[in-house]
Amino acid sequence: MKICVLPGDGIGVEITAQAVRVLEALGLSFEIEHALLGGCAVDATGDPYPEATQKLAQAADAVLLGAVGGPKWDGLPREQRPERGLLGIRKQLGLFANLRPAVLYPELSNASTLKPEVVSGLDILIVRELTGDIYFGQPRGIELRSIDGVQQRYGYNTMHYDEGEIRRIGRVAFEAARKRGKRLCSVDKMNVLETTQLWRDVMNELAPEYPEVALTHMLVDNCAMQLVRAPKQFDVIVTGNMFGDILSDEASMLTGSIGMLPSASLDANNKGLYEPSHGSAPDIAGKDLANPLATILSAAMMLRYTFALEEAAQRVETAVKKVLAQGYRTSDIYEPGTQKLGTREMGEAVLKNL
Amino acid sequence: MKICVLPGDGIGVEITAQAVRVLEALGLSFEIEHALLGGCAVDATGDPYPEATQKLAQAADAVLLGAVGGPKWDGLPREQRPERGLLGIRKQLGLFANLRPAVLYPELSNASTLKPEVVSGLDILIVRELTGDIYFGQPRGIELRSIDGVQQRYGYNTMHYDEGEIRRIGRVAFEAARKRGKRLCSVDKMNVLETTQLWRDVMNELAPEYPEVALTHMLVDNCAMQLVRAPKQFDVIVTGNMFGDILSDEASMLTGSIGMLPSASLDANNKGLYEPSHGSAPDIAGKDLANPLATILSAAMMLRYTFALEEAAQRVETAVKKVLAQGYRTSDIYEPGTQKLGTREMGEAVLKNL
Numbered sequence: 072m073k074i075c076v077l078p079g080d081g082i083g084v085e086i087t088a089q090a091v092r093v094l095e096a097l098g099l100s101f102e103i104e105h106a107l108l109g110g111c112a113v114d115a116t117g118d119p120y121p122e123a124t125q126k127l128a129q130a131a132d133a134v135l136l137g138a139v140g141g142p143k144w145d146g147l148p149r150e151q152r153p154e155r156g157l158l159g160i161r162k163q164l165g166l167f168a169n170l171r172p173a174v175l176y177p178e179l180s181n182a183s184t185l186k187p188e189v190v191s192g193l194d195i196l197i198v199r200e201l202t203g204d205i206y207f208g209q210p211r212g213i214e215l216r217s218i219d220g221v222q223q224r225y226g227y228n229t230m231h232y233d234e235g236e237i238r239r240i241g242r243v244a245f246e247a248a249r250k251r252g253k254r255l256c257s258v259d260k261m262n263v264l265e266t267t268q269l270w271r272d273v274m275n276e277l278a279p280e281y282p283e284v285a286l287t288h289m290l291v292d293n294c295a296m297q298l299v300r301a302p303k304q305f306d307v308i309v310t311g312n313m314f315g316d317i318l319s320d321e322a323s324m325l326t327g328s329i330g331m332l333p334s335a336s337l338d339a340n341n342k343g344l345y346e347p348s349h350g351s352a353p354d355i356a357g358k359d360l361a362n363p364l365a366t367i368l369s370a371a372m373m374l375r376y377t378f379a380l381e382e383a384a385q386r387v388e389t390a391v392k393k394v395l396a397q398g399y400r401t402s403d404i405y406e407p408g409t410q411k412l413g414t415r416e417m418g419e420a421v422l423k424n425l
Numbered sequence: 426m427k428i429c430v431l432p433g434d435g436i437g438v439e440i441t442a443q444a445v446r447v448l449e450a451l452g453l454s455f456e457i458e459h460a461l462l463g464g465c466a467v468d469a470t471g472d473p474y475p476e477a478t479q480k481l482a483q484a485a486d487a488v489l490l491g492a493v494g495g496p497k498w499d500g501l502p503r504e505q506r507p508e509r510g511l512l513g514i515r516k517q518l519g520l521f522a523n524l525r526p527a528v529l530y531p532e533l534s535n536a537s538t539l540k541p542e543v544v545s546g547l548d549i550l551i552v553r554e555l556t557g558d559i560y561f562g563q564p565r566g567i568e569l570r571s572i573d574g575v576q577q578r579y580g581y582n583t584m585h586y587d588e589g590e591i592r593r594i595g596r597v598a599f600e601a602a603r604k605r606g607k608r609l610c611s612v613d614k615m616n617v618l619e620t621t622q623l624w625r626d627v628m629n630e631l632a633p634e635y636p637e638v639a640l641t642h643m644l645v646d647n648c649a650m651q652l653v654r655a656p657k658q659f660d661v662i663v664t665g666n667m668f669g670d671i672l673s674d675e676a677s678m679l680t681g682s683i684g685m686l687p688s689a690s691l692d693a694n695n696k697g698l699y700e701p702s703h704g705s706a707p708d709i710a711g712k713d714l715a716n717p718l719a720t721i722l723s724a725a726m727m728l729r730y731t732f733a734l735e736e737a738a739q740r741v742e743t744a745v746k747k748v749l750a751q752g753y754r755t756s757d758i759y760e761p762g763t764q765k766l767g768t769r770e771m772g773e774a775v776l777k778n779l
């Protein structure tokens with residue numbers, strides 16, 4: 072059971088450290104190695120996804136990632152930007168299935184900007200396709216063209232999906248829905264985009280294989296509205312890479328506590344990359360202020376999906392719930408009447424509850 | 426002053442009728458003609474944007490649209506779908522600048538699913554580019570291709586912008602911001618899409634021409650989150666056609682009362698198409714239940730932008746505010762303690778307050 076840990080940038084170092092402590096405390100025999108990804112990798116090697124990291128990541132069964140990026144690297148040319156490292160590892164490892172739960176913990180329901188009756192008990196799973204779509208589509212670029220008789224810069228990108236790509240993410244979503252509330256909402260923009268007309272067609276073709284699951288369709292603009300209007304109508308949402316980027320971030324913010332939300336990105340054989348849904352938060356990096364719980368919960372997803380250690384996964388998740396019930400909070404989720412802990416102390420609180 | 430009225434489908438007929446009454450009551454000399462667009466046009470002619478409508482719309486100074494679409498036409502081939510009519514008229518008339526206010530009326534602050542302190546006083550203007558981007562980009566389609574050695578359906582679309590297109594929508598947004606809160610947030614996905622890297626570059630190049638306006642940039646996924654987290658941070662948002670579709674719908678739902686939200690789509694000479702932000706609501710069509718206020722407020726935008734009749738525009742807007750203050754509500758915005766009116770009665774209430 073080989074795990075490659077990529078702390079990345081900003082708070083990444085602190086939060087992965089706590090997740091590693093939790094993994095080690097389980098008494099299972101993980102082989103854990105660390106490597107560089109993102110801005111720190113650019114600083115050290117000039118490459119956001121250096122060869123040494125590629126080797127370790129490819130050899131590992133699972134990758135635990137902190138977060139990448141920060142203003143320090145914003146001025147770099149495209150190929151050297153930290154997020155290239157993230158896109159590179161997703162593509163190279165074939166991590167096409169991104170699972171992003173948006174769950175509101177009862178203890179944290181005040182954190183939401185939405186009214187309690189609208190979000191209490193929220194439990195959505197967004198399944199986002201992660202290695203296709205306009206993210207990786209060719210041709211793309213910025214070039215000079217003569218348009219309306221004038222030499223102009225012209226930027227272009229290509230959105231595309233083939234039916235095989237749609238089918239495999241569709242199956243992941245149907246399977247996930249079958250194990251949950253049995254409702255799957257596929258999101259597209261079929262009234263404008265042919266790519267997503269094919270998306271809808273293929274989802275409809277898969278439906279008969281999953282008779283227990285009720286499949287519905289929603290246009291992306293409507294979904295962005297419905298997430299605000301009545302988010303609890305959703306069980307599992309499946310969508311493409313671009314729409315998934317937008318909707319999964321919107322959905323996670325409904326909880327008001329993105330410091331709590333893990334994610335998994337899986338390949339066809341349950342190899343996975345696990346990372347918190349939040350960013351690298353450079354403003355609080357190194358201050359022992361960051362919330363490590365999303366990363367710890369990402370490690371729990373790793374136990375479940377890559378290593379099929381359901382019991383261990385639940386042990387970690389239960390420990391996190393207990394910590395919340397005991398009133399411990401990092402500053403991002405602090406409320407008067409609870410007890411504020413630093414990153415390290417929060418990791419210890421989870422360890423104590425394991 | 427020629428106005429072409431396109432009632433469209435569903436509740437479109439009822440709501441435009443009330444807006445026309447308001448326009449006529451102003452005592453100005455409008456020449457008003459009606460034509461077909463959308464599903465009703467398909468039923469009558471086989472074409473969602475028939476030639477007769479094209480002639481009238483081209484000859485008019487402004488178009489007032491109700492709404493198009495409904496389940497009745499969902500099974501039709503792409504070219505005959507009602508929304509083709511909408512996309513067709515936008516493109517043919519060159520209506521590249523879509524202005525979508527998201528305003529929360531104090532009397533309706535309970536309607537929002539967000540906590541009052543998060544949304545009270547909300548007043549955002551979204552400026553969405555409307556005739557470019559992946560909506561109209563070529564090449565596009567669904568075809569058979571051999572991929573990984575298998576014959577597969579393959580769907581594709583092209584996102585693109587040239588600098589001229591970006592500059593002209595950018596100017597509209599900077600001008601709008603200058604007349605409002607002087608803050609402009611440009612939304613893109615420059616870390617992934619070259620098209621939107623050009624978008625950001627051109628916005629930065631325009632900024633020195635508008636020294637009074639503070640320009641910032643935000644990634645689209647972050648914007649989808651920030652609209653939920655702290656929507657009042659925004660004054661004017663400018664973005665492309667696809668992202669604008671999603672974000673403007675999300676922003677309007679923050680108010681909880683999309684029955685109140687108008688929109689304008691302008692060409693380079695202030696010719697415009699004006700329509701409510703909501704849809705055709707086929708479930709309540711013909712029942713005198715629809716809220717005509719968004720359409721009436723769209724007519725007010727027409728007075729302001731196309732006819733430069735600022736005073737008349739404000740007369741209409743003030744009448745709508747008075748109606749709300751008097752406690753009149755259609756059922757979509759009804760609360761105990763207010764008085765429920767039908768579509769027609771609501772139109773009359775506005776007329777009385779003019």
Ligand SMILES: CC(C)[C@H](C(=O)O)[C@@H](O)C(=O)O
Pocket residue numbers: 154157158316616617646
């Ligand atoms: C950093 C960026 C390239 C990335 C994406 O758009 O996929 C991020 O927003 C995410 O969702 O993981």
Ligand SMILES: CC(C)[C@H](C(=O)O)[C@@H](O)C(=O)O
Pocket residue numbers: 262263292508511512670
């Ligand atoms: C009906 C559809 C084509 C249209 C769009 O996507 O532009 C609608 O959603 C809108 O925003 O006006």
